[in-house]
Amino acid sequence: xxxxxxxxxxxxxxxxxxxxxxxxxxxxxxxxxxxxxxxxxxxxxxxxxxxxxxxxxxxxxxxxxxxxxxxxxxxxxxxxxxxxxxxxxxxxxxxxxxxxxxxxxxxxxxxxxxxxxxxxxxxxxxxxxxxxxxxxxxxxxxxxxxxxxxxxxxxxxxxxxxxxxxxxxxxxxxxxxxxxxxxxxxxxxxxxxxxxxxxxxxxxxxxxxxxxxxxxxxxxxxxxxxxxxxxxxxxxxxxxxxxxxxxxxxxxxxxxxxxxxxxxxxxxxxxxxxxxxxxxxxxxxxxxxxxxxxxxxxxxxxxxxxxxxxxxxxxxxxxxxxxxxxxxxxxxxxxxxxxxxxxxxxxxxxxxxxxxxxxxxxxxxxxxxxxxxxxxxxxxxxxxxxxxxxxxxxxxxxxxxxxxxxxxxxxxxxxxxxxxxxxxxxxxxxxxxxxxxxxxxxxxxxxxxxxxxxxxxxxxxxxxxxxxxxxxxxxxxxxxxxxxxxxxxxxxxxxxxxxxxxxxxxxxxxxxxxxxxxxxxxxxxxxxxxxxxxxxxxxxxxxxxxxxxxxxxxxxxxxxxxxxxxxxxxxxxxxxxxxxxxxxxxxxxxxxxxxxxxxxxxxxxxxxxxxxxxxxxxxxxxxxxxxxxxxxxxxxxxxxxxxxxxxxxxxxxxxxxxxxxxxxxx
Amino acid sequence: xxxxxxxxxxxxxxxxxxxxxxxxxxxxxxxxxxxxxxxxxxxxxxxxxxxxxxxxxxxxxxxxxxxxxxxxxxxxxxxxxxxxxxxxxxxxxxxxxxxxxxxxxxxxxxxxxxxxxxxxxxxxxxxxxxxxxxxxxxxxxxxxxxxxxxxxxxxxxxxxxxxxxxxxxxxxxxxxxxxxxxxxxxxxxx
Numbered sequence: 001x002x003x004x005x006x007x008x009x010x011x012x013x014x015x016x017x018x019x020x021x022x023x024x025x026x027x028x029x030x031x032x033x034x035x036x037x038x039x040x041x042x043x044x045x046x047x048x049x050x051x052x053x054x055x056x057x058x059x060x061x062x063x064x065x066x067x068x069x070x071x072x073x074x075x076x077x078x079x080x081x082x083x084x085x086x087x088x089x090x091x092x093x094x095x096x097x098x099x100x101x102x103x104x105x106x107x108x109x110x111x112x113x114x115x116x117x118x119x120x121x122x123x124x125x126x127x128x129x130x131x132x133x134x135x136x137x138x139x140x141x142x143x144x145x146x147x148x149x150x151x152x153x154x155x156x157x158x159x160x161x162x163x164x165x166x167x168x169x170x171x172x173x174x175x176x177x178x179x180x181x182x183x184x185x186x187x188x189x190x191x192x193x194x195x196x197x198x199x200x201x202x203x204x205x206x207x208x209x210x211x212x213x214x215x216x217x218x219x220x221x222x223x224x225x226x227x228x229x230x231x232x233x234x235x236x237x238x239x240x241x242x243x244x245x246x247x248x249x250x251x252x253x254x255x256x257x258x259x260x261x262x263x264x265x266x267x268x269x270x271x272x273x274x275x276x277x278x279x280x281x282x283x284x285x286x287x288x289x290x291x292x293x294x295x296x297x298x299x300x301x302x303x304x305x306x307x308x309x310x311x312x313x314x315x316x317x318x319x320x321x322x323x324x325x326x327x328x329x330x331x332x333x334x335x336x337x338x339x340x341x342x343x344x345x346x347x348x349x350x351x352x353x354x355x356x357x358x359x360x361x362x363x364x365x366x367x368x369x370x371x372x373x374x375x376x377x378x379x380x381x382x383x384x385x386x387x388x389x390x391x392x393x394x395x396x397x398x399x400x401x402x403x404x405x406x407x408x409x410x411x412x413x414x415x416x417x418x419x420x421x422x423x424x425x426x427x428x429x430x431x432x433x434x435x436x437x438x439x440x441x442x443x444x445x446x447x448x449x450x451x452x453x454x455x456x457x458x459x460x461x462x463x464x465x466x467x468x469x470x471x472x473x474x475x476x477x478x479x480x481x482x483x484x485x486x487x488x489x490x491x492x493x494x495x496x497x498x499x500x501x502x503x504x505x506x507x508x509x510x511x512x513x514x515x516x517x518x519x520x521x522x523x524x525x526x527x528x529x530x531x532x533x534x535x536x537x538x539x540x541x542x543x544x545x546x547x548x549x550x551x552x553x554x555x556x557x558x559x560x561x562x563x564x565x566x567x568x569x570x571x572x573x574x575x576x577x578x579x580x581x582x583x584x585x586x587x588x589x590x591x592x593x594x595x596x597x598x599x600x601x602x603x604x605x606x607x608x609x610x611x612x613x614x615x616x617x618x619x620x621x622x623x624x625x626x627x628x629x630x631x632x633x634x635x636x637x638x639x640x641x642x643x644x645x646x647x648x649x650x651x652x653x654x655x656x657x658x659x660x661x662x663x664x665x666x
Numbered sequence: 667x668x669x670x671x672x673x674x675x676x677x678x679x680x681x682x683x684x685x686x687x688x689x690x691x692x693x694x695x696x697x698x699x700x701x702x703x704x705x706x707x708x709x710x711x712x713x714x715x716x717x718x719x720x721x722x723x724x725x726x727x728x729x730x731x732x733x734x735x736x737x738x739x740x741x742x743x744x745x746x747x748x749x750x751x752x753x754x755x756x757x758x759x760x761x762x763x764x765x766x767x768x769x770x771x772x773x774x775x776x777x778x779x780x781x782x783x784x785x786x787x788x789x790x791x792x793x794x795x796x797x798x799x800x801x802x803x804x805x806x807x808x809x810x811x812x813x814x815x816x817x818x819x820x821x822x823x824x825x826x827x828x829x830x831x832x833x834x835x836x837x838x839x840x841x842x843x844x845x846x847x848x849x850x851x852x853x854x855x856x
Contacts, residue, residue, distance in 0.1 A: 519715045555751040555794065555840065581717035582839035585749065628749040628840075629792055654799060 038493040041484055044071040052446050052507045054459065055114045055128050056480065059501025062109040064130055064141060069446070069457060069507055070482060072496030080139045080148050081109030081132040091597035093573065093608035094528070095297070097306035101135050101153050102291040110134045113164055113230070113504040117208070121168040121235045121451030125512030127213050129164040129173045136160030138175055138206060140213055144516045149297050152215045155184050155290035155312050156202045162228040162244050168235045168451065170210070172218065172273065176203040176228035176244050184290045195253040199225035203244055205273060214296065219280055219313045221271060221324065224377040225251050227260070229334050230401070235451050236342030238360040240274035243345050245329065245336035249376065261351060265328035265384070267376070268336055268347050270363060272323060279320050285313035300527040302605045318378050325367060326376050327358055328384040335401035339410065339425050340451050344389055348399035348412060355399050355412065357428060359389035390428045396421045400441060403448030405455040405485060413440040413460065420460055420483065422490060434490045436481055439464040445485070446507035454509060458483045458490065461502035468495060478502055519583035521604030528606035530575030535559040540651045547572045549651070553587040553601060554579040555628040557653055558621070561636025565649035568616060568642055577606040588624025591638065598624050613640040707744030717839040720746045720754050724843070732762040732770060739774050740783045746790070750840030753791040755826060757849045758833070765849055784810050788852040794842050797835055800824055812852050826850060
């Protein structure tokens with residue numbers, strides 16, 4: 001073939017065309033993707049506070065981490081479902097009951113979706129809820145103290161995944177199960193192949209006390225044996241409804257990778273929870289005997305109490321009309337997200353090439369008109385087109401989760417194509433797309449699932465970070481990436497590493513939380529059964545084999561710091577009260593060879609370490625949290641004598657001679 | 667024309683500085699300025715809930731304005747806000763007035779700052795020495811490495827360095843204040 005150019009020209013043209021193509025097709029490298037002003041946008045000068053708090057799930061760490069935005073600085077890891085030796089959580093006698101379940105003490109979980117409490121659809125900064133996925137639990141964390149205040153186990157559930165999302169005024173926090181299972185009150189010892197007869201799902205509504213925040217399992221709706229993935233509450237016009245995405249409408253029980261991807265459409269389940277409340281009031285719920293733990297941390301006694309609850313109330317959709325409806329949604333939907341107006345519900349089908357946006361008004365019309373496409377095990381299935389506002393065409397590959405800004409735009413994470421796609425909710429037009437590094441899961445716009453998004457940023461939570469950070473062996477950190485969305489185009493401005501696996505996250509203006517922050521616990525309000533409110537109340541009390549040591553800690557000594565008369569076979573409880581009434585002055589307490597952990601005692605708090613000495617001898621103990629100039633001096637000794645020894649109980653601080661011993665040697 | 671050319675770099679530089687100013691202003695817009703302090707020491711921490719530290723107690727006492735002024739002049743306000751633990755022997759205003767005329771004024775001069783610091787350090791022990799721990803004949807090493815001497819009379823009254831009386835003992839979050847009626851004078855070095 002002859003071209004009308006000299007050969008060198010042809011070559012040049014080809015090379016430049018190739019270069020051009022390379023430039024446009026190759027994912028942009030980190031350097032080219034970051035704007036020149038990124039540093040100033042994320043720079044928080046030393047001594048300045050961040051603009052926002054960012055609460056990020058710790059995934060399989062079981063915890064909740066707290067970062068500052070825009071700096072990406074990590075402030076705290078709040079222990080929730082997993083023990084934390086650093087803070088004594090799950091190791092002190094006071095906190096052990098927090099991790100009690102109907103399966104006994106479960107020191108770990110897989111924490112997925114944190115959700116801040118809301119009032120009238122706006123974030124109120126009071127509490128944050130998070131789900132334990134594995135042993136189904138919901139936790140409430142008090143944002144005055146950044147501590148886990150309550151954990152409730154969910155009966156009739158497995159894989160508590162489509163949780164812990166709240167209704168607009170935090171009337172309820174909901175929990176939906178990812179695994180369908182035989183219900184707790186029946187014999188689960190059945191062939192797995194009987195899935196379709198014996199396995200059911202549930203979505204649970206847990207009432208939140210508007211003053212105390214205390215949780216109470218209000219009702220559970222029994223559903224067909226599908227898998228619930230995510231959920232979000234209606235708001236505004238759709239207040240009173242809750243939307244759950246579900247997959248595996250095939251009801252497969254093996255190789256779901258293939259078998260749960262057969263149908264073109266799975267469902268979004270719409271729950272009329274106001275209707276459920278009516279049925280409950282009318283006594284239409286069925287009481288069912290179950291067992292689940294309910295653990296509450298009392299801030300006055302600094303002690304958690306675990307109770308086993310024995311009853312749940314079931315609402316059965318087969319008997320109760322107008323309770324739930326199904327809306328077809330393409331291909332195994334994950335995200336199920338309601339826009340700030342409450343009118344639009346976005347389904348993100350992981351395997352779909354488009355994203356449907358449903359209209360609440362149309363859903364209501366379709367229900368009124370009974371515009372159904374048959375039913376699914378007795379649940380009306382609304383006609384897809386009747387519920388549809390429209391579809392976002394070719395948004396990207398693997399849409400997972402959507403949040404919203406304050407300008408009518410949506411941001412959807414695309415796992416497979418590793419990008420965030422910005423689109424307009426009304427026009428459904430794609431406006432912008434940016435790469436993430438790599439394999440984004442959830443994303444977070446501050447306030448982005450509330451009625452009033454704060455906007456300004458979108459934060460991507462990535463599953464894979466190959467080559468983004470200094471390598472640390474086979475496992476690399478997972479990451480968050482911060483994008484400025486204040487302009488038309490999204491701009492990457494920061495990468496920061498995260499703990500565990502960041503699933504969902506929430507963010508809100510810092511002032512919503514800082515104004516309520518507790519600086520210390522008031523010693524006069526300490527109701528711990530073993531408190532010592534001053535050195536004069538310290539003592540060592542023997543009761544058979546049990547020895548209770550009532551101790552105080554204050555800069556810079558323990559009282560007592562010399563203890564004798566402990567014998568082999570004793571069970572010793574050190575009840576340490578931190579007498580400080582000063583912000584940010586915890587004391588630690590550690591004993592050589594202790595088999596559990598240290599204590600970390602907040603100012604004004606009492607915590608207890610149980611200790612069973614394993615051999616006679618001398619056991620040093622000391623403060624582990626650098627408290628003062630004489631922290632290193634904050635130490636003492638515990639003498640352990642043989643069983644049957646006549647060494648008397650002795651304790652003190654500051655006495656240079658032990659009177660009883662001196663008397664004995666004379 | 668020549669003049670204009672000379673001005674170009676100046677105009678450019680001033681433009682640049684305007685841009686730079688804008689850039690520095692845009693940084694703090696990400697932060698909650700009213701929520702946090704910057705540049706100051708621990709004494710700038712906003713906290714009206716915790717038990718008062720030694721400095722806050724001294725500032726709140728009308729009998730200790732001379733001591734507070736001296737701590738400020740010596741740059742020791744921040745140090746005594748630290749975690750401690752300290753025992754501070756805090757002379758009253760009347761105690762300072764017992765010193766020869768002009769002594770305090772002289773110590774408050776910038777060129778006497780190290781003398782003032784030495785004097786104040788002589789009033790600070792590291793550690794909390796409660797009254798029942800003070801024994802007759804005891805010596806305590808002070809922050810300036812000199813010692814004070816404790817005298818305890820049979821009826822339990824304590825004198826520091828033979829003459830200073832303890833008027834009150836006030837617990838603070840970061841230690842203990844003994845209000846005393848005389849300024850403690852460090853031993854004169856030969």
